[in-house]
Amino acid sequence: MTKMVEIMKSAGRPVTRLFFMASLALALTLFALPAMAYGPKVGQPAPDFCVTSADDEELTPASLRGKVALIFYDHRDKTKANGNLKDKLRKLLKNQPEAYKKVVVGLLIIDARDAWWPITLFWKEEFRKGAKQEGVEIYGDWDGKMLADYSMKENDTNTLVLDAEGIVRYFRAGEIDCETESVDVIRALDSAMQEAAKASASAASKTEGAAVAPPQAEEPAPKAEEPARAEEPAATPSPHAVVSPLQAGE
Numbered sequence: 001m002t003k004m005v006e007i008m009k010s011a012g013r014p015v016t017r018l019f020f021m022a023s024l025a026l027a028l029t030l031f032a033l034p035a036m037a038y039g040p041k042v043g044q045p046a047p048d049f050c051v052t053s054a055d056d057e058e059l060t061p062a063s064l065r066g067k068v069a070l071i072f073y074d075h076r077d078k079t080k081a082n083g084n085l086k087d088k089l090r091k092l093l094k095n096q097p098e099a100y101k102k103v104v105v106g107l108l109i110i111d112a113r114d115a116w117w118p119i120t121l122f123w124k125e126e127f128r129k130g131a132k133q134e135g136v137e138i139y140g141d142w143d144g145k146m147l148a149d150y151s152m153k154e155n156d157t158n159t160l161v162l163d164a165e166g167i168v169r170y171f172r173a174g175e176i177d178c179e180t181e182s183v184d185v186i187r188a189l190d191s192a193m194q195e196a197a198k199a200s201a202s203a204a205s206k207t208e209g210a211a212v213a214p215p216q217a218e219e220p221a222p223k224a225e226e227p228a229r230a231e232e233p234a235a236t237p238s239p240h241a242v243v244s245p246l247q248a249g250e
Contacts, residue, residue, distance in 0.1 A: 039171035
């Protein structure tokens with residue numbers, strides 16, 4: 001009996017060591033895998049999307065063309081996340097020159113996949129109230145397509161900056177430390193606004209120049225030749241006319 005136990009123990013040791021080595025290898029492999037990358041690639045054109053407001057107005061990259069878009073894409077339970085950052089950026093944009101204010105728009109998009117009719121009616125009413133409080137238009141990603149196409153982080157907050165040409169200038173998933181990490185989004189936003197304001201001013205200058213350009217003078221039409229005048233018969237001198245000395249000597 002004792003020998004049988006010893007044989008079973010010795011036979012189980014290789015299996016135990018094999019299981020341990022396999023578990024260790026799996027753990028090392030998992031740690032070696034890169035972390036999941038969220039968001040579209042910075043410097044590349046933004047993927048297409050279509051979201052709608054509480055009044056069924058659509059928002060697409062095409063409708064934003066010419067504007068710098070600061071977008072917060074939030075889960076419904078994460079709208080208060082990045083609150084300090086949102087307040088900071090709101091004040092920053094409010095104090096910008098008028099030329100900058102004209103080329104930037106702030107947007108809030110909510111992951112609205114959990115809404116279903118007739119609950120969507122209550123969601124839309126909340127969107128309207130929130131838009132008045134926040135001072136920005138609120139849109140719903142009702143089918144979650146933007147969430148998927150942009151590789152947003154689910155159940156969290158996401159920050160995105162698109163320039164006037166629809167290029168991704170900044171993306172960050174999760175909360176951003178307003179004191180130590182906000183500089184990156186502010187730098188991206190400022191750079192995009194400068195370029196957009198410069199392009200807008202240049203376009204306006206060209207338009208004004210075309211409007212005030214003097215019209216080209218038209219060449220005068222050629223004059224019609226006057227008909228030849230018939231020779232008038234010599235006038236008969238009046239008997240009372242004064243005659244010059246030369247005429248008197250003839």
